[in-house]
Amino acid sequence: MHADPKGVLTGTHYLDGDHAAAEGACAAGCRFLAGYPITPSTEVAERCALRFPMIGGTFIQMEDELASIAAILGASWGGLKTFTVTSGPGFSLMMENIGLGIMMECPCVIINVQRGGPSTGLPTLPAQADMMQARWGSHGDYEIIALSPNSPQECFDLTIEAVNLSEQYRLPVMLMMDECIGHMTEKVVIPLAEEIDIVPRRWTREKPDTYLPYKPCDDLVPEIAPLGYGYRFHTTGLTHDQRGYPVLNAETQEECVGRLMDKVNKNAENIYHLEKHNLDDADVILISYGISSRVAIPAVGKAREDGIKVGELRLITVWPFPENLIRELAGNIKAFVMPEINYGQVVLEVERCVGGKCKTRLVGHAGGWVHDPESIYQAIKEVAQ
Amino acid sequence: MPDPRYWRKPFDSDKVKSPKGVVYVIKDRCKGCGFCVEFCPRGVLVLSVEFNKKGYHPPEVVHPDRCVNCDLCERICPEFAIYSLNQDEIIELAP
């Protein structure tokens, strides 16, 4: 299916990441945004408040982030493509209902323009320290999909990808931007509507009398029934059976939560979006995501000039984590170097998969600025020896 | 007789013919709250001495002729375990 031309602002633009993400949502078919102002994400909501009335969308500024996430879940059940946008403190407030979205299998997108934390932290300065929160922030076991763009162009492209993934796999998908990407202004090319692929809502073709709201298809994802068409379904945040009815025992828990995990894990090969350069003969591999991947470019160039064989792996999907690939690469190289604007989050996953087969080196700091490329270069140089 | 606290005689009661109702009790769904027995304006019901499957005493119709199909028992029952039908509406169910 192609994008609805109404929402696609085809052309070459000069946009910051926040505005580009808003355009991505419009192009992806999002027609509902409930949000609450928070720096540095507010520009996304502001642009949608301006644009939505002209493309058949509803923007509502809710009373808080708790309400914002709840409202987008409701509107998603109502049949619209929905998203919300926030930053650290708001992301924390959204955690409970992100769990509800996972349990109810509700397609929606949550954009987090990350800033320094904890607490109010650094409202106007970048960090990448919510990565583990995106993965584990809501209580209980679940799998999540999170993408991380490294340019305004990617803010546009990956918002569309996030919306599509959320529709395909029926879960909240996180777009993990950061303040630097959000406020960086660059050229953004928005293609023609017919060049944008859109995943439509997975409406069921079952009749109401045979429909089971949580009976999975072959890809482990169940189909959705529209409201008011006689399905009269029930959905709950409680552990439920295929009828959607609460059944509170260990057996149903295993079936219910097991499938929520499996539908991401078993489809992971189709979800991964990675950028790989020079991995085949690398001695050192730089793993990065988001703004850190761009800051690392001069460091990698300088190391190559020194004759160090540096490969690059960019995690465009950070979650699910490409475990098998890391395990495979770990056997062939000396070390992984990972710059992150935090004190070590995704690098823990790298270490886990490496299992001691090679060195891993974090280049981290607490946030408020991006890396000095020199620090990444020094790390590469050290581990290459 | 009906509890006089809940019953007032309408002025035109000698001219208007009261409807006749038949009370149905889904005994095993009852949790024996006694709301229907207490508030039935015609005193049709009492709590039975027998137990249902769950160990509650469901209501029992003791004055079937008094029921006017007013619907109160159906509406006040929190368990969806009792209702009345107008005598004319009743269709015989196959045994």
Add this chain to the structure above:
Amino acid sequence: MTVAENKKTIGNIPEHPKSLLLRMDRMPHIWCSRCGIGIVVGCLAAALEKAGLSPDDITITSGIGCTGRVAGYVKVDSFHTTHGRAIPFAVGLALSRPDLKHVVFSGDGDLVSIGGNHFIHAARRNQNLLVICVNNFTYAMTGGQLAPTTPVTARATTAPYGSFENPFCLPNLAISAGADYVARWTSLHIRRMTDTFEEALNREGFRFIEIIAPCSTIYARRNKLGTGLDLMKYYYENSEIKHDATAEELEIGFQTKIVVGKFVDKERPSYARAMNRHLGKILGKKYIPPEVGGPQ
């Protein structure tokens, strides 16, 4: 549904007349004996029938708690959400499917404690929701803790010496936040409750109906008030219908008189209507009214 349509039987008698509106496959429900919640559900089912609405015309959203379980027993598209968030969830439903009627059915703790902010803002914005609150003055599902509605001196597990906090008076809260339609009944007022539900279902904007209902196992027992049946008798003796009651008269103390009635009935444009009207006026032909969700 007429009797003739009710082909289902239970034992050797026809199934309950409201069985098409309720999930009979889930009965018996989890509510205790002498709890009032089931009565309110039955009256809403009766009101739907009286209003001529099909189960496909409405959605029901609940939060968490005893009353939060209502969504699981009504045979409509129904959502059992998280604690306190039933209203914002339903705001999303209402804005994405304005063609349907949306009911929020929840308890006092859910709606005005953890969800209190959503409650006042949905009323302020006049979201198109019918909000039914079953008020039993306690957190019953978790065992009887202090609620925002617990009257002063009433005991709760977390107020073992009796409450000394000033409780919320829910109609006053709804009225001051701007609700279009505000009523209160007890679970004994089955006819008036049904009529109010029916009237409110066919209205627009934020409609709030509080139903005072007995919690027999927890609230009544802890406060030595007898059982739910005794509370129902208490409502009979001590409730007074007064549609023009003052704010002071609406306050509820521990076992004081309960003033019931329909206190507010006004019309303001709902959020969606105001949005359409305003944006249409400002943007003219450029304005495209919101898309309605569902298969095209």
